[in-house]
Amino acid sequence: MQQGSMLIFPPRSFVGRGAAARLAEEVRRYEAERVLLIADPVLAKLGVTERLAEPIRQGGARLDVFAEIEPEPSLALAERLVAYTREGRYDLVVGLGGGSALDLAKLAAVLSAHDGAVADYLNLTGHRRIERRGLPKLLVPTTSGTGSEVTNIAVLSLAQTKDVVVHEYLSADAAIVDAELTVSVPPRVTAATGIDAMTHAIEAYLSVHASPTSDALALHAVRLAGRSIRRAVRDGSDIAAREDMSQASYIAGLAFFNAGVAGVHALAYPLGGQFHVPHGEANAALLPYVMARIAPACGGRMGDLLRALQGDGADPAPAAAASAAEAAAGAEGAAGAGGAADAFVAALHELTRDVGLPASLRDYGIGASHLDALTEDAGRQTRLLARSPLALARADIHAIYTAAWQGRA
Template identity: 55%
Template sequence: MSVSRIVFTPLNYVGWGALDNLLPEVERFSPKKILVVTDPALEKIGLVQRATDPLAQRGYDVQLYTDVVPEPPLETGEKLVSFTREGKFDLIIGVGGGSAMDLAKLAAVLAAHEGKVADYLNLTGTKKVEKKGLPKILIPTTSGTGSEVTNISVLSLDTTKDVVTHDYLLADVAIVDPQLTISVPPRVTAATGIDALTHAVEAYVSVNASPTSDGLALQAIRLIARSLRKAVENGADKQARIDMSNGSYLAGLAFFNAGVAGVHALAYPLGGQFHIAHGESNAVLLPYVMGYIRKSCTKRMADILNALGGNSSFLSEEEASYRCVEELERIVRDVGIPRTLGGFNIPESALESLTKDAAQQKRLLARSPLPLSEDDIRTIYQSAFQGV
């Protein structure tokens, strides 16, 4: 018998109109000065104002920080943390995709610490997170990362990515309102949706999976499989957006508790070295990594096939696991994401440095049901390059 450590965000509002709960939740914290971390595009299209206007109308002092960039580099994190320390804020609200939410939670926690963000990185840092910092409310505007319910903040380094992670990075309140995702363009809908699918699939086959994470992951896969294509085709499809918001939220809870593994370990260097969006990096690698490890988890792959809408009843586990990989590949193709590394202009000469960087991601690789050596990683990148 093994014991699972399960952690959830203390309070979550999930559903169409959930944003109405922001004002009452803010009031609970009685803040004097609020910092809202968001990205410039969301200010431009008036989305962030849907969160901030009711607060300003109630007389709260709200300051917007819009210097968030996608896949934020370490320096962006350093600047925001300095800004937060100087600003004497007492509540942080992150509104946006994973990039804005990750920076918001990082700033909320590190505002109460000394030193640089770099000191707290998982791979190379020397300091430990010791204080909870400022209260934080996270509001996703994409259906992908699940950052609103996880305890990690991801930062891009020169050649790869690293994280700051501690349970203190968990939001005090997560507000998941699918209304806020209607404006997400098709390409971002596709990439973030496959990101969420990858979270659920990797959590389900993780060596740390538990009955709790299994339930969350399978339901996430069902919702995403039935609605991702629809959300990409027609962003105004309300039911598809609701499914995708619920799917990414459940996938976030699943992977936060069970962990992600090989797909993410190999995807991080694609983001670091070639600045490929996180969801697209996961998407291009998902079928190849799952195809490589499927023999180590055929029963679980058969379950995933069923959750994807297939039927494993008359198949051997071996056959079902193979069909599962085919189905994952089909979804990635249907939503228009390139199928090979060449589709992202990654040259064959880069495979060696990608391999070296991915092999450093020991925290992620440790959760793979098939242990992945540097040679295994190299072979998977070669398959993803050749498309076989």
């Protein structure tokens, strides 16, 4: 008999425009005297860090800012930050920024209360286990994509690939999601993080661990992102589009936290580790090709995703509208699930093109000679690959990389 699904949600979430004003109040709830704010450096230049820090200081807390964050953060940076947090004897950690800042804030809060190095707790090679909750952590995303504010995972870049630290204690004590903090994000980052959020929702819906609850979350996230991602990329000041993307990112995070992601992420990690391709862009480059490969196992559910992606209120580019309509009609025709899957893959190719992201691995300077090494590293991501609705053997992984390297004709 199939067992019921276990569902996990963060203890507290504040979601919507203006939610960032709740941060100082949340800090006061913990009666924290020493607060460490871990923030993306660009936020300091924009004045966002100080705008959120000042009410915390006015509440009586001493606040230090650590802003030496890098994209796709390295293990070395995580080690340095955890040591810094131990030495500072802080009472609470705030993470402010994209997924890198939030993941590092999780590690700083939890591993500063543990012995050993961060490397000791890595999923693939570590030998220690997390045993203590560590410091309270409040996570405030300023991009719409990673969902890190509602997950129990932190991702780090290694020499050739990526690895993670995973534990329930990495979950935020409170998530604060405010679309107004995302308005200044540039178009390419908006596109990459938006596709990242959509990938989370798509993979959660197709995961072998999907449930009715995660399905509902995933489909609504795709619906929100599908109708607004192009608008958010075209005009970052479109606050309605930003709100949709912010909500989509949060909801997709809840979906994949409960159902998991799979093949796209397994293959994206080596692109980040070996070639420093930003995570959202790596997902975008691989998403259509992974979907095409696994379609025989989940074509019907891809039809559901297609309808959500092209639902009422979606905003495809004019050139894409006719072909999208044709694809949708084909999906409903005699071809059935196979037609729906083909139409869904085509829609993903169009979306990547419309938001201006590279269409092939060659665009990142990756040569065909590197595909074997990428395949070997991706094959080690067994935690992710186990959730795929179609088992991906080495030959499948290599074929996906090859297709993504060649690009769509």
